Amino acid sequence: MATLEGLVISHLGKGIAVESAGEIVLCQTRRKLETVAVGDKVRFTSVINEQGRIEEILPRRSLLMRPSRGRKTRPVAANIDKVYIVFASEPYCDFLLIDQYLAICENRNIDAVLVFNKQDLPASREIEAELKHYQALAYPLHRVSAINKKGLDELKASLKNQVSLFAGQSGVGKSSLTNALLPEKNLKTNTVSAITKHGRHTTTAATLYHLPEGGDLIDSPGVAIFGLAGLNEVQLAQGYREFQPLIEHCQFHNCRHVKDKGCAVRKAVENKELSAFRYQRFLKLREKMPTI
Numbered sequence: 001m002a003t004l005e006g007l008v009i010s011h012l013g014k015g016i017a018v019e020s021a022g023e024i025v026l027c028q029t030r031r032k033l034e035t036v037a038v039g040d041k042v043r044f045t046s047v048i049n050e051q052g053r054i055e056e057i058l059p060r061r062s063l064l065m066r067p068s069r070g071r072k073t074r075p076v077a078a079n080i081d082k083v084y085i086v087f088a089s090e091p092y093c094d095f096l097l098i099d100q101y102l103a104i105c106e107n108r109n110i111d112a113v114l115v116f117n118k119q120d121l122p123a124s125r126e127i128e129a130e131l132k133h134y135q136a137l138a139y140p141l142h143r144v145s146a147i148n149k150k151g152l153d154e155l156k157a158s159l160k161n162q163v164s165l166f167a168g169q170s171g172v173g174k175s176s177l178t179n180a181l182l183p184e185k186n187l188k189t190n191t192v193s194a195i196t197k198h199g200r201h202t203t204t205a206a207t208l209y210h211l212p213e214g215g216d217l218i219d220s221p222g223v224a225i226f227g228l229a230g231l232n233e234v235q236l237a238q239g240y241r242e243f244q245p246l247i248e249h250c251q252f253h254n255c256r257h258v259k260d261k262g263c264a265v266r267k268a269v270e271n272k273e274l275s276a277f278r279y280q281r282f283l284k285l286r287e288k289m290p291t292i
Helices: 095-107 127-137 152-159 174-181 185-195 233-238 264-270 275-287
Strands: 003-012 015-020 023-029 040-044 051-057 064-067 073-080 081-086 111-118 142-143 165-169 201-209 216-219
Touching: 003 023, 003 127, 015 040, 015 051, 015 064, 023 040, 081 095, 095 233, 095 275, 127 142, 127 275, 142 152, 152 174, 165 174, 174 216, 233 275, 264 275
Parallel strands: 023 051, 081 111, 081 165, 111 142, 165 216
Antiparallel strands: 003 015, 003 040, 003 201, 015 023, 040 051, 064 073, 201 216
16 A cells, blocks of 8 residues: 655544645544644555545654643644744733743744734833843844734745744734735635535644745644643743853752752842843743642
8 A cells, every 4th residue: 555745734623634745635543643733744545535544753843732631742733943923012912921932932943933913003112121132032023913914025024935833812913914924714724624525524723824925834723822831840941042051050950040049040130131020920930830
C-alpha cells in the first residue's frame, strides 16, 4: 500500500483533514499514534472511498500545547514559525496574558510578534509606556486596524513564507484581522467540508489557511488561551527575555527570583534596570506554576 505525505489542515469531527498534492483527504489515525495537531506533516495511506489513515507524524520544529485533564497537555498546533499576539486598547489590554504568550514562545522556539489592533481608537499613555519595554527587548510591533486597513500591507508582508498563528484575548479583533487577510476564508472552509463529504462536521480546533500572498495562517478561537501548559517555574523565568543574561549571576543556582538572597534579577529591578511592572507580572504568573 502506497504511503503519501500530507499536511494536516483541520480537525473535522473525529476525522482529520489532510492536504496532499492539492487534494484533501479525510483521515483517521493509526492506533496508539500520538495526538495529531494542525500544521503537522504526516505520512498516510489511502484506505477506501477517498479516505485515509495517518501512519506517522513527521518530526516537528515547534509545538504549541494547551492544558488537558490531569495536568496533562494536548497539542493544538505544530511547526509554527511565529505567534502574532493581538491586543487592543479596548477591551482593556491584558499585559499579563501577553507576557504569558511571550514566555511560552521563548520556551518553544517560536518567534513572537506584537500586533496592536484597533488603531482607529486612542491609546493610553500606560499602554504606550509598556510597549516601549517590549520594543526595547526587540519584539517586533505592528500597529494595525482591521476597520480602516491601517498597517495591513506591512502585516501581510510579515506573514509571507512562514507558518503563523494569531493569539489574543477575546474581543481584540483577531477574527476581523483574519477575515481581512483571508477574504475567501468562508469559501475555503466550505470547500474543505465539501471535499471530505463531511459537511455536517464543523471544525472543532485550529484550521490552517494558505495566505494569498504566500505563507500559512493557523486560525482558531480555541488557541486564544494556550496557557502555561508544560512549563515549570525555571522555564517561566527563562521565558522573560531580559532575565536570561542575569540568571547565571544569581548567587544560588536554584534561585526563584522572588526574595532569594543574591538574586541578580531582583537587584536589576530594584536598580530600575528592568521593568518593575514586567517583574510583578512574572511573580503573578509564577504563582500558577507547579513547584519543582
